[in-house]
Amino acid sequence: MKKGKLGGLSSYLGTLGALLILCIVLTIASKNFLTYSNIMSVLKQTTFTALLSTGMLLCLITAGIDLSVGANATFCACICGMLVKGGMTNPVVLILIALIAGTIVGLINGTLLTRLHLPHPFVSTLGMKNFLWGASLLVTGSQMISGFPAGVMALGSATIGGFPVSFIVVAIIYVIMHIVLTRTALGRSIYCAGGNMEATRLSGIDAANVLTFCYALSGFMAAIAGIVSVGRSGICNGANAIQPYDTDAIASCVIGGASFMGGKGTMFGTIIGALVIATLRNGFTLLSVDSAVQNMVLGLVIIGAVLLDVTRESMAAKARRKEAAAKA
Amino acid sequence: MKKRLFAALLAGAVALSMVACGGGGSSSSAPAEDKGSAETTEAGGGSYKIDVICKTLSSEYWTYIKAGAEAYAKEHPEVTVDVKGPPSETSYDEQMNMIQTDLGSGAYDGYIIAPLQADTAATLIADTDKPVMALDSAINSDKVISFIGTGNEEAAKAGAAAAVEAAKAAGWTDIKCIEIAGVQGDGTNTARMNGYIAGINENGGEFLENEIHYANAVADLATNEMEGIMSSHPEGIAIICANNDDMALAAANAAAKAGLDTYKNTIFLGFDGQIPAAEAILEGKMTMSTAQNPYNMAYMAVETMVKHLNGEQVDPVVDSGYTIITKDNAQEHIDTLKSYSGN
Numbered sequence: 001m002k003k004g005k006l007g008g009l010s011s012y013l014g015t016l017g018a019l020l021i022l023c024i025v026l027t028i029a030s031k032n033f034l035t036y037s038n039i040m041s042v043l044k045q046t047t048f049t050a051l052l053s054t055g056m057l058l059c060l061i062t063a064g065i066d067l068s069v070g071a072n073a074t075f076c077a078c079i080c081g082m083l084v085k086g087g088m089t090n091p092v093v094l095i096l097i098a099l100i101a102g103t104i105v106g107l108i109n110g111t112l113l114t115r116l117h118l119p120h121p122f123v124s125t126l127g128m129k130n131f132l133w134g135a136s137l138l139v140t141g142s143q144m145i146s147g148f149p150a151g152v153m154a155l156g157s158a159t160i161g162g163f164p165v166s167f168i169v170v171a172i173i174y175v176i177m178h179i180v181l182t183r184t185a186l187g188r189s190i191y192c193a194g195g196n197m198e199a200t201r202l203s204g205i206d207a208a209n210v211l212t213f214c215y216a217l218s219g220f221m222a223a224i225a226g227i228v229s230v231g232r233s234g235i236c237n238g239a240n241a242i243q244p245y246d247t248d249a250i251a252s253c254v255i256g257g258a259s260f261m262g263g264k265g266t267m268f269g270t271i272i273g274a275l276v277i278a279t280l281r282n283g284f285t286l287l288s289v290d291s292a293v294q295n296m297v298l299g300l301v302i303i304g305a306v307l308l309d310v311t312r313e314s315m316a317a318k319a320r321r322k323e324a325a326a327k328a
Numbered sequence: 329m330k331k332r333l334f335a336a337l338l339a340g341a342v343a344l345s346m347v348a349c350g351g352g353g354s355s356s357s358a359p360a361e362d363k364g365s366a367e368t369t370e371a372g373g374g375s376y377k378i379d380v381i382c383k384t385l386s387s388e389y390w391t392y393i394k395a396g397a398e399a400y401a402k403e404h405p406e407v408t409v410d411v412k413g414p415p416s417e418t419s420y421d422e423q424m425n426m427i428q429t430d431l432g433s434g435a436y437d438g439y440i441i442a443p444l445q446a447d448t449a450a451t452l453i454a455d456t457d458k459p460v461m462a463l464d465s466a467i468n469s470d471k472v473i474s475f476i477g478t479g480n481e482e483a484a485k486a487g488a489a490a491a492v493e494a495a496k497a498a499g500w501t502d503i504k505c506i507e508i509a510g511v512q513g514d515g516t517n518t519a520r521m522n523g524y525i526a527g528i529n530e531n532g533g534e535f536l537e538n539e540i541h542y543a544n545a546v547a548d549l550a551t552n553e554m555e556g557i558m559s560s561h562p563e564g565i566a567i568i569c570a571n572n573d574d575m576a577l578a579a580a581n582a583a584a585k586a587g588l589d590t591y592k593n594t595i596f597l598g599f600d601g602q603i604p605a606a607e608a609i610l611e612g613k614m615t616m617s618t619a620q621n622p623y624n625m626a627y628m629a630v631e632t633m634v635k636h637l638n639g640e641q642v643d644p645v646v647d648s649g650y651t652i653i654t655k656d657n658a659q660e661h662i663d664t665l666k667s668y669s670g671n
Contacts, residue, residue: 031435032433032434032435035432035433037432037433037434038429038433041428041429041432041433044428045425045428045429048421137512137513140513143513143518144445144447144513144515146447157451229421232424232451233420233424233447233448233451234447234448234450234451235447235448235451237420237445237513238512238513239418239511239512239513240420240421243418243420243421245421278425281422281425282425282429285412285425285426285429285430286429286430286433288410288411290385291384291385291386291412291413291414291415292386292415295415
């Protein structure tokens, strides 16, 4: 257990180094990169992915995945949009309904996996993604909806001295989630569930509840992300549901040290991963890089990150073997 | 060890992007210099740096936009333009980030934005003090000085009207029209659809609003939809209109393959008038297409922005026009388009 944590530490230090290098390169390449307003742009652009990554990380730690996060965020925004179109103007009610809708979607994802025993969440959440895409279009009548009340927009648009409130919220959520993952029994159970299912069961942890919690939380975070997106863009649009938000979230987690094998990943690493992606995109725009090249580089970064994960894994296995050999 | 490995990987990726960026710039001569010579633009009096954010750069239409904007810069050395765009016309989020980044950077004297989601763009530009102009699609905001383009709706309406005439000429008496549409909920899609509905219904046709087939703007799905239409309407449909040329051509091909007599005289109406579509119209595979004039549109947009920056009065709407491509003018259209890309 202790060893796993140390491994996480070294891996996110590496990611942090990579982010710094990226920033230094961009500072040299563009005189507009290292300015207050641009850094604030990067933070604003990080929040959406960072929120989705929170839930994604939990699912990845349990060796699962949640492909419906992006569609869920859009769906929650569209539910709000539908209510706004219907004349609802109370921001508290709107936000509450969005949060409940997102969490219910997450609960269904969790239930499909644990209670109805669908083989791998890849399939069920992929199905959910398509379902939510259609549902988002249906509730909005395939129209873009604007005119959200200021209270709903605040989370995504408000700033304090230029600093985005949404990023402060992200920071608070990340600190809380870090404490949950590292200091509580629930956190340890989540890591356990990703390590060895049978051992988890034998040690008396109710794995089904732990997994359901992870997916429900993922849905909750997606709902917050949906509200942030409404604030940032001023609109909701069901067509957004098929955007590759989920891959960005997965990439953030994996760049930050999470593994598809489960049992690994930290909140700190994940936020760095999300920052790396947002910074790369920001740099592309500042340097007017061709969008075809952008796709290629982002693809390479994702492949590179997974390659790193595999390499890390095999190095860890080698180290374990060496240790065992030394003991014997 | 692990640290170094990752750093190397990422630095590699960064290096690649830098290299690729340099390469992309040098292939198009005009904007290549502006990255290196930012100082000169700041020094000179009436010299401007203009940002052109497109809906994407990964389609033929937008390469003409890019060519048009860059042509202006080439003819006017004191003006530099940066043309950029997200990977696809549904990359809403990425375009939003691009607009936000560029407005925040303060690197430009003026912004020309072709919004994927007009209301989002309106939200983003609400706080800027730099001039903003809308390209291709209008933005409803008092910050926008001019809109340069042809409404998708207006052009689609004209195309639909021409299709009804063509259907009458082809001997149809009961002129029904079915649309094979693009991405449901997408702004451009909605605008073209509204144009088709108005153009068909106002000219004596009947637009079947309950039978709109969404094919996500791609050809293979349009083929499936067309096969479905032929099964459900064996009696024949006078006009099949599509949201773009790819889908119109795919639908026309599907009908030709099926070889039904009832679909022999069907009018296939596309949108965009790109080279492959114009060639298909010449060969008689497809009937007609509505073409906006992206090259002129972008050229006029940069021109209008420069005028405004020089303190001249500009029109709130600059119409760049449209052309309906039929067998008669397809060859001419192809030649014009080829001359743009030869620039």
